[in-house]
Amino acid sequence: MLNPECSALWEKFIHAVRAEVKPALGCTEPVSLALAGAVAAAQLEGEVERIEAWVSPNLMKNGMGVTVPGTGMVGLPIAVALGAIGGDPQAGLEVLKQTGQADIVWAKRLLEAGSVCLHVQEPCDDLLYAKAKVWREDRWASATIAGGHTRIVAVEKQGETLFSSQPVAGKQTEDEPLDMMSRTSLAEILHFIEHVPLAEIRFILDAATLNGALSQEGLQGRWGLHIGATLEKQRQCGLMGYDLASEIVIRTAAASDARMGGASIPAMSNSGSGNQGIAATLPVMVVAEHIHADDECLARALMLSHLTAIYIHAQLPRLSALCAATTASMGAAAGMSWLLDGRYATLAKAISSMIGDVSGIICDGASNSCAMKVSTSASSAWKAVLMALDDTAVTGNEGIVTHDVEDSIANLCALACQAMQHTDQQVIDIMSHKVTQRAGRQ
Template structure:
């Protein structure tokens, strides 16, 4: 009976990783809006002449300041226009993969002529929500995405409902992630990562390929804040060392530089976020190279990292005032700890220390500065692992940390779900007032 349960659990874990770890081109909130626009375009009779979009406050927060891949511009109107002009509605989070400079020029013209309007839906109670209506003369089409970046819940054409998902159920998830992970522990994830057949988890190596490619791009060109390239130049001046920590920081943050700066390359995302995918991937990749790990050890450490990140994120709101890069970095701490010879206790100690270290990082919208938070999470992960390997960690006598790592995680996520909701509203108000 136990073997049957384990087999079913492992099969579910593989399915969840494949659903939650996938390529995404650009920041996923504006991309979600672009996907809604592209899908609406596909159901409109004739070419789109103008559009209007309504989004949730949190989607507005994460789309105001982020660069759109291939556009050289930032903001939700750009994403919506490009989605309606050239978006591939069948490409999911890679909806903008076919953007050309002609498309960018046309999108710019649309915005100058006020053919694109994007605002907050005052009646929206969803955390992640995008509604796009496109027009051509007397014809119109409307698409709503809600709950998940690619989850279409409604399609209308000229006032006729073509599709509606009133239950808001995820097509690929008969059981919600919060419900599923309620009966799963870090121990279960650890055992799966160590014991699953390599052939069953080898697909996760694609995360290393995609995100390392982004990292190389971030070091070659001045994307975003070009933090990785700056640190590399300072290392050449001997202002920082050439060691595991500096390599881990430089290569991880360079990937985020490229992604947030608008590089036309996909990131392998985690839980709907490219930065979370980078945070769960690149520190582990660098640690694997440092230890001389083969492809199987890299795959096991990556599957451990990504699953821990998904597990913790399942306890959080889809979007909140807590920067989820910090929790994704707890996944990388698990992967690094295992690569450096640590066991389940080492991983638990490291995560506890990170809860005591980076739990206060707020999300103030997607922007180039997200790369700073990615670097902070990566540094915290390695620091916490090195402490744990030396048998020291933040203890259950301190702050919100508990002796049991599961309780520490639950405390952190409870803050994000409850107390930080007011913080989130205040952040959004500040950002909108600043932009007026």
């Protein structure tokens, strides 16, 4: 039972984690479009014959280079086709979980026949926007997702509105779980994880189970850039040491390899991203194993990591030019610091050092190379923790870091929300040009 004096805030923390830490099969941007396809197709009887889809520039950026699980194919057209043909409209980020080989074959046939058409929606008020319109003969239905990966805002059939719930662009409503994050602090999060009854947060151990399984799959070396497997091979050759630092990087990278390479295993996501969930989970798991922590310590450390990641990401645009594996890894730094030291000052130093280290990593779309950024962020987190344990950190006299970790986080998020919006547009322009060049060569 929750402490009556703290129960209101603690319940909101738990609600936020349950809302933001969910299983997701495949990269969540293509999956969001697949969900729109599944919801639209559910309004019609019979087989889907034609699909038209629209996505925001940011969703295009995060969907054009990632492998859709089970298909061996990259991009948004196969995602929406598979979602419309075999997706479960009730499964959220696991919409593709029940798709079979026959569904994949049919989806590929639609693509080969030129029956799937994708457009970039411009102008578009929502950073995250996906609409799918499906046809069977002369009958059609559509579904629109906006403002969140699973936030369905409109469903139509033959011009009739079946459902409509338009969000206010860029804003959270008062009853949404992230609303309270701007009014809390890292100190309150730490107090929560140290005192909340274990029974209330034991569910977070599922993150270790799911993301640990992804890591083991990635170590087989069949997925993506197989960074984790490659580093393990080089470790066996003597080019890397067998130590805690290499174990953190290898196992974290391997999970991202498998996810981005199209393994049909769900990740436990954070803030709508499987890679963020991986970054917030694997480093904490590895350190917990190293010190022989029990399940209670692991659960509290994972809750600290994931809640810190949510806390920082809630101050950012849902999609931006800042690679959010970095901010999720700041959560991991907090979790690892707590396991090894337990003091607020240590985790604050670790996060501040990371802000001084990896704040410039850009997001140039979801792809196999995300595993590189995830491994870099995990390495930065461990380096920052080791520095903090020795009572050293990037100081408030340097760059965007201040003497207060909360102000440092605010400075980082201000960059992402303001100046880096121009970077985001430049990245999108570069990627759109690549798409145009490809189309011209075909």
